[in-house]
Amino acid sequence: MAFEHGVTGRENPTSVIAASTSDMVAVYVGTAPVNMAKEIKVNEPILCYSYNEAVEALGYLKDFENYTLCEAIDSHFSKFGTAPVVFINVLDPKEHKQAVASPETITKFNNRFTIKKTGVIPSSVVIEGIEDLNFQFDDDGYLVLIGDIPGETVSVTYDVLKPSMVTAEDIIGGIDVNTGDEKGLECIENVFPKYRVIPTLVLAPKFSTDSAVAAVMETKASKINGHFQGLALADIDTKNIKKYTDVPGAKEGNNLASTYLTASWPKVALGNDQYHMSTQLACIIQGLASENDGVPFKSPSNKSLKADSAVLADGTPVLLGVNKANYLNSNGIGTALNFIGGWKAWGNHTSCFPAVTDPKDAFIASRLMFNFLNNTLVTTFWQKVDEATNKILINTIVDSCNIWLNGLTNQGQILGGRVEFREEDNPVTSLIAGKITLRIYFTPPLPAQEICFLKEIDVKYFDTLFQ
Template sequence: MADTYLHGAYGHIDASIVKKTVTSETVPVYIGTAPVGLVRGYAGKDVVNNPVKITSLADAKAKVGYSQDFASYTLCEAIAAHFDNGGDGVGPIYVINVLDPAQHKKSPETEKTIAMAKGRASFTSDTIVLDTLKVKNEAGSTTYNEGTDYTVDYLYNATAQTVVISKVGDTIADGNIKVTYTEMDGSTVDSADVIGMASETGEYSGIAALRLVYQNLFVVPNLIAAPGWSQDKDVYAALVSAAQKINGHWDAMVVADLPVVDSSKQAVDTIAKAQDWKAKNGFDSERSIVCWPMAVDKSDRRFHLSSLVVAASQQIDQEHKGVPFESCSNKAVPVVKQFFGDNSKNRGFDQQTANSLNEHGITTVVGWAGEWVLWGSHTAAYAFDDPTMDARAIFATSMRMLMHITNGFQAEWSPEIDGPMTRALKDRIVNREQEKLDAYVTVGALIGKPKIYFEEAENPVSNLMNGDFRWDMQVTPTPPLKSATAYVSYTDEGFSAYFGGEA
């Protein structure tokens, strides 16, 4: 029934319908910079050093702003990989923006003269802090009042982002007017801002603000990336450290990049250089996926592969109801070529050559079967010639499944903490967890006969008296089909078909 009495024919412009977004249990968290100054009232919306949930491109524009300048605003690359990639979006994602327009800004204020015609004036900018915009007469002697003398709109167009000033009433006449405003400066953000810190007074910034994801939003972060920053070895180390036991509980996989140009301005634009740089800089954690080089899409936008790996992983996980057992390797991504840096002469490499990256634990991207696909299913700890490597670190999906199981155990049974630990509860935990393990076998996430145990040897009376109980699980994550080889031999036996009257 209508809210009001209607009699007649009516028309109404309803809310926009954007490209659909698939929702996944995978929770990607990105740390970097966003143009939050493009959001009116950003200072009161807690979008600096605080996790923000993004569900679509329109949502991103409304909450943290958006720009095609991925170098200045690294979170926009992640937003594009998930929601502005020419197809259906996949999300939600969570972003932690470290760019503070009150701190990371150009000085002095920008001042320019623009023309007001037919009551409208406009100029393009993706660096403006909209809340600082002031409109004056051409001489600068009179400052007009927003809302009374003019209104401001910010338009996201295909080719430019435009500030539109529309006059209200007759105070502002057509002709030249002067505008002043503060501009954000992404180049003033450094790796220390991204690494961040947790203070004794309860303030968090950068990667340290990962602790606020579950605390504030009650989702478990399980994929962590900082495209544009993770090639810094200090940022990488901080990511790997922070992704272990977030809030004392949750484990996450880090997806990082090797540089195409390192911090000393040296090109890392060949496979040999990438292998050497990875080894020398310690990008070898089993809790990470490491990628190289970058890639370019049909619009000439440059993507770090970490963004593409996270987006593809979330899409695949969704197809398996959030269970992360299928690799994103050999899955198509919306790019058209590899990128090795502006001054590199490298024209790229094929799948076979890419295998020399994979055997050193580096995921890459290659052209194959008419499209571009991610290529490489190992963790950063993988080395083909290292017999001492822990078997669980061979494939990234193995590590992600182990994290999925431990995170799931904690999430399911945390409501029981501090309740009475009856024998019935002990048995219920065993039975429920075994049921989940068996279900993972059914869908292909585990193989064999995984088992959960409550062992007397692991639960001495002294522990039980203190309320400390332990369950042990033994599981085998399903490995990917990394290679398939058919051996075909020539035989002369077929010539017998010419003889003996056979048809």
């Protein structure tokens, strides 16, 4: 021991550590009008907390059929006011484009030249004899030429985006064999390393009706970065599946059955704008978590949609009574119901139901809570990995967990929870390999899916006739 003379002090680590929770983050993979963006980004996660951020980073057109990420921008920021959202655009202006068949003549109007087509790629615009053109987009998404351009007409050539060229394979993505870069849904792996937020909801509106896309979404959501858990939200096709009685068969035929996946049908609409159920469901889930300190213990079922109708892709109205909506629910399919209180999301179950009835897996709310539990444990106790396995470490983990779980219990966010370090779970063969196991007992509240009133006549009340 070093020689000391005087008063000294040392510090010990706090015996209890605070839980490290994170926001409910929705991640969308799809297409955006990136020709309008400040900087074109393809297959790169973009984190946004506001409408302005998203529009600047991705561009915006109210054409949700061709630009699926615009549906998410509108839903989260304009309709529900929920954030944060991560967007991954797969539409590449270098690949998904089409050249105009021949030079187009543009006539000056209001002292400016405007190419009245959406999707025009500014870098592709060529006017013979004129260089150093500047551009801006108007509110309709049309490209306006800025600069000293003589004459009343100009001949222009240009390329336009062709979002119809984007396929399910682009959404699924993978690893680029030449560069090693991630593409499509594979980019979800980059969200946490880049932004330190956990991608807890995984969506691909329109494209998730493809069974291959839905399958990869489920796989990605179930194990993110090898440690985190999320929930994939998919839709069942409304172009070909037009009768509610055909929906369960479509679900089974597409193998949509997992605790890490929800399936919804049909679409909803607000005025002339159509939205996928998955998008609005994500907004509801995110909003409920935000209202409760990030704890997603409430079910999204029977919560208000931003809609005034349910529709098929062709705009045909779909009006389901409670009995028909419950038929879909009984097959693990969420839907939209207009019964009491306006249009509501209706359905508590993940897509593994009814084949799987374990409440941990079958209910959306419990799946979200188990994901929340897992992700919080990972982020909180990662700092203790590789520490010496001794009583101090064990007590720190057990005490910290129990204090956190007691807090959730007192808030009504769980019914109860506790952590135990048990000898039978930790044989010597595991301990000498550097492995320890802690057992968590955890009970989230389940949704009151059926409230039943038993009614009968009590003949004793006839006595009141003689009083």
